[in-house]
Amino acid sequence: MPRRDARRYKWRSALIVAMVGLPVLLLTSGITLLATSDISMAESIPYVMGSAQARISDNGGGRMAQSPDGRSSRSTQGGAPALAVPGFAVGSAWTTDKVQKVTDGRVIQTSNATMRVTLGDRRPFMPVLRIDARDPLARGMTDLVSGRWASTPSEIVVTEAGITKGLPSGGTLTIAGPGGKSRRLTVVGVATGLTEYGQLPFLVALPALDTAGLDQTESGAPAFLVGRTAPLTWSDVRRMNNYGLLVQSRQVFLNPPPVTELDSKVAQTVVPYQNGNDLVLLIAAIGLFIETTLLAGPAFAVSAARQRRSLALAASNGAEARQLRRYVLGQAVVLGFVSAAVTVVAGVLLTFAGLTWWPPLRDV
Amino acid sequence: MTTSPILLLDNVSRVHGHDETAVRALDGVTLEVHAGELVAVMGPSGSGKSTLLNLAGGLDQPTSGRVVVEGSDVGAMSLRDLAALRRRSLGFVFQDFNLIPSLTAAENVALPLELDGLRVGKALRIALDSLEAVGIAELADRYPEHMSGGQQQRVAIARALVGNRRLVLADEPTGALDSQTGEAVLRVLRARCDAGAGGLLVTHEARHAAWADRVVFLRDGVIVDTTGTPPSAESLLDSAAAV
Ligand SMILES: Nc1ncnc2c1ncn2[C@@H]1O[C@H](COP(=O)(O)OP(=O)(O)OP(=O)(O)O)[C@@H](O)[C@H]1O
Ligand SMILES: [Mg+2]
Numbered sequence: 001m002p003r004r005d006a007r008r009y010k011w012r013s014a015l016i017v018a019m020v021g022l023p024v025l026l027l028t029s030g031i032t033l034l035a036t037s038d039i040s041m042a043e044s045i046p047y048v049m050g051s052a053q054a055r056i057s058d059n060g061g062g063r064m065a066q067s068p069d070g071r072s073s074r075s076t077q078g079g080a081p082a083l084a085v086p087g088f089a090v091g092s093a094w095t096t097d098k099v100q101k102v103t104d105g106r107v108i109q110t111s112n113a114t115m116r117v118t119l120g121d122r123r124p125f126m127p128v129l130r131i132d133a134r135d136p137l138a139r140g141m142t143d144l145v146s147g148r149w150a151s152t153p154s155e156i157v158v159t160e161a162g163i164t165k166g167l168p169s170g171g172t173l174t175i176a177g178p179g180g181k182s183r184r185l186t187v188v189g190v191a192t193g194l195t196e197y198g199q200l201p202f203l204v205a206l207p208a209l210d211t212a213g214l215d216q217t218e219s220g221a222p223a224f225l226v227g228r229t230a231p232l233t234w235s236d237v238r239r240m241n242n243y244g245l246l247v248q249s250r251q252v253f254l255n256p257p258p259v260t261e262l263d264s265k266v267a268q269t270v271v272p273y274q275n276g277n278d279l280v281l282l283i284a285a286i287g288l289f290i291e292t293t294l295l296a297g298p299a300f301a302v303s304a305a306r307q308r309r310s311l312a313l314a315a316s317n318g319a320e321a322r323q324l325r326r327y328v329l330g331q332a333v334v335l336g337f338v339s340a341a342v343t344v345v346a347g348v349l350l351t352f353a354g355l356t357w358w359p360p361l362r363d364v
Numbered sequence: 365m366t367t368s369p370i371l372l373l374d375n376v377s378r379v380h381g382h383d384e385t386a387v388r389a390l391d392g393v394t395l396e397v398h399a400g401e402l403v404a405v406m407g408p409s410g411s412g413k414s415t416l417l418n419l420a421g422g423l424d425q426p427t428s429g430r431v432v433v434e435g436s437d438v439g440a441m442s443l444r445d446l447a448a449l450r451r452r453s454l455g456f457v458f459q460d461f462n463l464i465p466s467l468t469a470a471e472n473v474a475l476p477l478e479l480d481g482l483r484v485g486k487a488l489r490i491a492l493d494s495l496e497a498v499g500i501a502e503l504a505d506r507y508p509e510h511m512s513g514g515q516q517q518r519v520a521i522a523r524a525l526v527g528n529r530r531l532v533l534a535d536e537p538t539g540a541l542d543s544q545t546g547e548a549v550l551r552v553l554r555a556r557c558d559a560g561a562g563g564l565l566v567t568h569e570a571r572h573a574a575w576a577d578r579v580v581f582l583r584d585g586v587i588v589d590t591t592g593t594p595p596s597a598e599s600l601l602d603s604a605a606a607v
Contacts, residue, residue, distance in 0.1 A: 310464040317476040318451025
């Protein structure tokens, strides 16, 4: 009888399903998001650091503490000056050599910039990934599709994303500057590319590409990729923080330290990615419970009241208390089960669809 | 009658409440319903007609006296036995809301059988026979809201007498119907009794009581008269009303 009832009263059942189901839907998409945001930290490794052990950038100040993903940081010890690097003047700019002194291994430079290019009568700004892409450390960040990598500052590689924006896949490309001054670069290859935040660069060029005098904005100081056999551990990261360096380490991305090991102020800014999740889930579950009892409960009670006559009729036809209880419970179970099953699946699917079609969600 | 009755009420009383608020709804009523017999119960509002019917169906227990259905004393039964009695021996037809709206006609009729543990398929087959007997087998798959009031009451009668159920207790089954439809429903009830069932019919209308073999007239919980000749029912009603 419960199944027939649910079948017969589709809309009332649908209402109850929705009332129980919507929060379950939100909860499951939340869980899915959290689950995938854990993965996305690991997934971001290729475009943050290519094949390197770490990506290092100058945090522009004294000693600091950072989050495992390097997205947040703050200066520590009352802004005490950074440790000096032996052989380099205090406060001198970071170079591959200076970074190498701290990290060991092999160090190359990379940065993201925008350049103004001439496309017919348009002169749009386009993002360019600046790296010596011939270096194996760049693999994953940018990979060659056809042609070859740029080997001189007068050569450039366009990405597939760039081609969809109208860039040529061969020939020459004019980089336009103010005052009619311009420079012609040879397009020598086509590549794939991802930048630090998962955006698509349209061009890949050597850091040495001489852009002086051309319209160009650097989006951030140069960063450094470190190639070495030993992974950079969380304690390595914290040690290097004392030099004022922000470190995004492959090892740490794959195995983030517990939130308890973070600087307390930094920890507050970090999206809980471990124990924190349990708390989030607990809160969500409690909310779900309250919602269900407050909204779905009465809805269910109303539908139960409407069925008092049915129940009385069943009783006058010899239904025993046991059978009546089973009927009422059965309905709760049928609807509850249906809504839970439907929405858990829907929540997971919707979230994955969202992740696929709406990229900002990936940053959650 | 030489056969034992399907329903026997032996000096039955029912008092609601206690002491000064006590209402004597039924007072020493004795009544028999035999197989093949339709007995009508008439009387003014509050005279105890529904109380009588509920006692006969085991929905209520007498304060004193005996209610015997197919030889079993209802007063001595446990709740489970009572439920079994209502599944197997008798069925109710009320004024309205007789059918469970989420079940089709056939499923409604099959309900007591299913509650009794019969497999769905078998219960539905038996239900179809019963629907056939009230002349609406073709409505088996309709839901109540897609049936007329008269059709719904016929389904209720079919359910009251499905399987081995032999006693139908009808409390103003035509109360919500126009007189023509009501007449048709009573004809069905009459036919089912002619086919061997026992029927107890509560009605306000002498015209409907005319379908009965006997009319029992209740007033203030007491049987004030009984007649075996239906044509006199109307005059009985008149004389009682004049009292
Ligand atoms: N549960 C109850 N508690 C108290 N008194 C009741 C209860 N049920 C019925 N009564 C009283 O018992 C008396 C008989 O009621 P009953 O329902 O049997 O009358 P009836 O003949 O069916 O009336 P009607 O024609 O209006 O349906 C009435 O006075 C009624 O108020
Ligand atoms: Mg009544």
